[in-house]
Amino acid sequence: MTSPRAEHALQVAVVGGGITGLCAGWHAARKWGADAVRVLEAGEGPGGTTRSDREGGYILDWGPNGFLDREPATLEWLEALGAAALLRRADETAAKRYILRHGQLHRVAGPPAFFLSPLLSPMGRLRVCCEPLVPAKRDHTGESIHDFAQRRIGREAAETLVGPMVSGVFGGDARQLSLEHCFPRMAEMERVHGGLFRALLAKRKTNPKASPVGPSGTLTTLENGIGQLPEIAAEALGGAFAPRSPVRKIAPSGGEYQVSCENGDVWRARNVVVACPAYAAAPMLAETAPGAADALNAIPYAGMAVVCAGYKRDRVAHPLDGFGFLVPRDGSLRMLGCLWTSSIFPHQAPADGVLLRTMLGGATDPNVLSLTDTELVELVAGELNPLLGITGQPDLLRVFRHPRGIPQYTLGHGSRLEALERCEAEHPGLVFAGNAYRGVGLNDCVLSARRAVDRLRA
Numbered sequence: 001m002t003s004p005r006a007e008h009a010l011q012v013a014v015v016g017g018g019i020t021g022l023c024a025g026w027h028a029a030r031k032w033g034a035d036a037v038r039v040l041e042a043g044e045g046p047g048g049t050t051r052s053d054r055e056g057g058y059i060l061d062w063g064p065n066g067f068l069d070r071e072p073a074t075l076e077w078l079e080a081l082g083a084a085a086l087l088r089r090a091d092e093t094a095a096k097r098y099i100l101r102h103g104q105l106h107r108v109a110g111p112p113a114f115f116l117s118p119l120l121s122p123m124g125r126l127r128v129c130c131e132p133l134v135p136a137k138r139d140h141t142g143e144s145i146h147d148f149a150q151r152r153i154g155r156e157a158a159e160t161l162v163g164p165m166v167s168g169v170f171g172g173d174a175r176q177l178s179l180e181h182c183f184p185r186m187a188e189m190e191r192v193h194g195g196l197f198r199a200l201l202a203k204r205k206t207n208p209k210a211s212p213v214g215p216s217g218t219l220t221t222l223e224n225g226i227g228q229l230p231e232i233a234a235e236a237l238g239g240a241f242a243p244r245s246p247v248r249k250i251a252p253s254g255g256e257y258q259v260s261c262e263n264g265d266v267w268r269a270r271n272v273v274v275a276c277p278a279y280a281a282a283p284m285l286a287e288t289a290p291g292a293a294d295a296l297n298a299i300p301y302a303g304m305a306v307v308c309a310g311y312k313r314d315r316v317a318h319p320l321d322g323f324g325f326l327v328p329r330d331g332s333l334r335m336l337g338c339l340w341t342s343s344i345f346p347h348q349a350p351a352d353g354v355l356l357r358t359m360l361g362g363a364t365d366p367n368v369l370s371l372t373d374t375e376l377v378e379l380v381a382g383e384l385n386p387l388l389g390i391t392g393q394p395d396l397l398r399v400f401r402h403p404r405g406i407p408q409y410t411l412g413h414g415s416r417l418e419a420l421e422r423c424e425a426e427h428p429g430l431v432f433a434g435n436a437y438r439g440v441g442l443n444d445c446v447l448s449a450r451r452a453v454d455r456l457r458a
């Protein structure tokens with residue numbers, strides 16, 4: 001063990017410099033001043049999974065490619081960071097989404113086009129139409145997303161429409177994930193309105209444009225990719241952002257906390273926001289809060305690989321007129337889906353180029369991460385080229401790996417959250433934030449950062 005290099009006193013130590021930690025650090029610094037705050041980040045730079053590279057006119061996002069512009073807390077933070085003018089919203093083309101079925105890309109459509117679409121069999125469509133007749137679930141036992149969808153809209157729609165959406169958002173397995181924790185609004189639609197169609201009709205009364213297809217809000221990035229957000233946030237924090245500071249242990253000490261880093265630094269802090277991944281937080285708290293450490297260790301993560309390929313436009317026959325496509329887990333293709341990034345955000349590719357981002361892995365295919373980069377690229381080319389009419393080689397290829405990329409809110413997640421809430425109550429000033437708890441989207445991370453700072457001791 002390294003001997004302590006120095007002991008510094010803080011109002012707030014934030015562990016982890018991903019979007020959550022940066023946002024929590026920024027709010028804390030606004031409240032108490034930057035000198036009283038440190039965002040302790042294990043790596044060389046800010047952002048965690050949220051980073052972007054820029055190469056040959058392409059913008060390559062490592063993980064997330066944007067956030068939905070429906071969350072005021074995110075927009076307010078960007079405004080306060082002076083980044084509002086850098087926002088770039090998805091092109092209207094991106095409203096079209098596709099699903100692969102029987103070797104063909106089918107547009108996902110709401111009613112009335114849905115009833116004529118061959119995406120589902122006639123029986124499958126008929127079963128979806130019966131949704132208003134399905135009684136609401138009366139008991140409050142946990143239910144997987146798949147079981148909920150199968151119960152309400154039938155097995156075919158659950159596997160063809162809902163399963164791919166779950167891999168798209170969570171890299172998850174709909175049979176394992178908890179509806180209540182992954183899609184709380186969907187659970188509420190049944191609880192409050194008795195069903196999904198009824199909830200949509202009620203929503204249309206207040207918002208006639210409400211659509212059953214795709215998320216509400218517009219996908220939004222920044223001029224230089226979503227990775228520009230953590231870069232700006234870290235710059236705003238100045239000396240309060242401390243890279244190369246991997247935290248080893250958090251221990252209570254005289255009404256405060258002692259936060260020890262692997263590099264020998266020791267920080268005394270009145271408050272600690274734990275904003276690193278759950279598996280990284282568990283060993284830090286093993287002595288102080290063993291119950292919380294067990295709960296953190298019980299949150300599984302799914303690995304993801306992202307293959308970015310840039311082509312000259314004339315090498316791709318498909319019009320790429322949409323957001324991209326998702327693939328049901330029916331054994332047809334191994335990839336989870338492909339985003340047509342240059343159609344969503346035209347500024348992320350050169351004028352004569354297109355950028356495709358293929359996602360692989362997730363909870364249903366963890367073994368894909370053991371392939372080499374060359375094997376991943378070959379796998380993607382083998383599946384994508386015939387589907388999109390791609391000929392020749394890409395101008396640019398990059399593979400990004402996230403071995404433990406997305407936390408999985410499996411059934412039982414509620415009891416893990418309860419254990420962490422007990423730990424927060426027993427240790428005033430110690431708060432958990434980040435994508436492992438109440439939502440994996442960037443907006444959820446911003447909300448969780450604000451929740452954390454609101455709970456800190458003055």
Ligand SMILES: Cc1cc2nc3c(=O)[nH]c(=O)nc-3n(C[C@H](O)[C@H](O)[C@H](O)COP(=O)(O)OP(=O)(O)OC[C@H]3O[C@@H](n4cnc5c(N)ncnc54)[C@H](O)[C@@H]3O)c2cc1C
Pocket residue numbers: 015016017018019020021040041042043046047048049050062063064065066067068245246247248275276277280304306402405406433434435436440441442443445
């Ligand atoms: C492939 C992929 C695509 C995605 N797409 C989207 C999308 O399009 N839209 C969207 O909204 N969300 C998306 N997400 C989800 C979103 O990116 C994440 O939920 C979010 O970035 C998590 O931020 P975070 O700060 O909570 O965690 P992280 O980004 O994981 O940051 C945690 C930080 O903690 C640091 N850390 C770890 N251990 C220690 C330690 N011991 N001491 C100090 N620091 C430590 C890490 O180095 C890291 O920087 C995607 C995720 C992936 C993987």
